[in-house]
Amino acid sequence: MNHIPVLVAEVIDLLNLRKGGIYVDCTLGAGGHTFAILNACERCFVIGLDVDPDALILAKERLSVYERSGKVKILRRSYTQLSSTLKETGIEEVDGIIADLGISSMNVDTSLRGFSFTKEGPLDMRMDPSSEKTAWEVVNKYPEEKLERVIKEYGEERFARRIAREIVKSRPINTTLELVDVISKAIPFSKRRKRKRHFATKTFQAIRIEVNSELENLKKLLIQAENSLKTGGRLAIISFHSLEDRIVKNHFRSSEKLRVITKKPVVPTEEERKMNPRSRSAKLRVAERI
Numbered sequence: 001m002n003h004i005p006v007l008v009a010e011v012i013d014l015l016n017l018r019k020g021g022i023y024v025d026c027t028l029g030a031g032g033h034t035f036a037i038l039n040a041c042e043r044c045f046v047i048g049l050d051v052d053p054d055a056l057i058l059a060k061e062r063l064s065v066y067e068r069s070g071k072v073k074i075l076r077r078s079y080t081q082l083s084s085t086l087k088e089t090g091i092e093e094v095d096g097i098i099a100d101l102g103i104s105s106m107n108v109d110t111s112l113r114g115f116s117f118t119k120e121g122p123l124d125m126r127m128d129p130s131s132e133k134t135a136w137e138v139v140n141k142y143p144e145e146k147l148e149r150v151i152k153e154y155g156e157e158r159f160a161r162r163i164a165r166e167i168v169k170s171r172p173i174n175t176t177l178e179l180v181d182v183i184s185k186a187i188p189f190s191k192r193r194k195r196k197r198h199f200a201t202k203t204f205q206a207i208r209i210e211v212n213s214e215l216e217n218l219k220k221l222l223i224q225a226e227n228s229l230k231t232g233g234r235l236a237i238i239s240f241h242s243l244e245d246r247i248v249k250n251h252f253r254s255s256e257k258l259r260v261i262t263k264k265p266v267v268p269t270e271e272e273r274k275m276n277p278r279s280r281s282a283k284l285r286v287a288e289r290i
């Protein structure tokens, strides 16, 4: 399934688009937010970054008209290189920055990338397929205590110790469904049944965060983003779990360079939640450079 962008109208509204402005979409994905910015903004220019070559193919298709007319520059680059990318492009400061964190629907749906706990696939989970660490390495090589810490901290999983122990006992584990089977042995049946979401959700999330250094990358992005904005420029971050949201909230509150625009996070309307269930956990926070 193609990725449906979340909170688009809210992002467009809160970015306060300026005629002729320069924007960065740090997580271009299939180009949904960039497309909306270019549609809504007269003479605007967007730099779109993503580490996933599959996403970039879709973005290039969707944005081909804008790319041909020079209104968007698409780069295979991590948002942790935001400052150096702007420097290299000859841009000193920008009018707005958006990052839509998390995983794209294309990645979840492609079993070969190993993100899905409902489809058989290799233990991969890399957003950037050229990076070194895979889920296989985390699952099969991490010492038990380190694995437990990852599952507990990044997955907020109360059975982290039992899951880590079961994983170590069952090594080697080579596929996503083998891992699901191991997790199912570690969580008591009665507890598994009571969960609203699939019992492997938290462990998969934790491993994905570890593989992609998602929280460290987010911290790097926040610092570079606030330093790349013009006065009055806005930074919009959409997060999908509490750990990310906490990092964004705390950074916005403690930064001397930012003024918080959204006192509370903006969440999808009931209508959007129904239309796009993936949007359910999305939280948008926006701050302005002072």
Ligand SMILES: C[S@@+](CC[C@H](N)C(=O)[O-])C[C@H]1O[C@@H](n2cnc3c(N)ncnc32)[C@H](O)[C@@H]1O
Residues within 6 Å of the ligand: 003, 004, 005, 006, 026, 027, 028, 029, 030, 031, 032, 033, 034, 049, 050, 051, 052, 055, 077, 078, 079, 080, 100, 101, 102, 103, 104, 127, 217
């Ligand atoms: C939720 S999707 C973005 C969807 C996009 N807003 C759209 O409307 O199609 C998140 C994207 O962030 C990308 N991503 C993850 N880590 C990244 C990083 N460090 N630098 C750049 N992109 C990254 C993923 O590859 C994925 O395509």
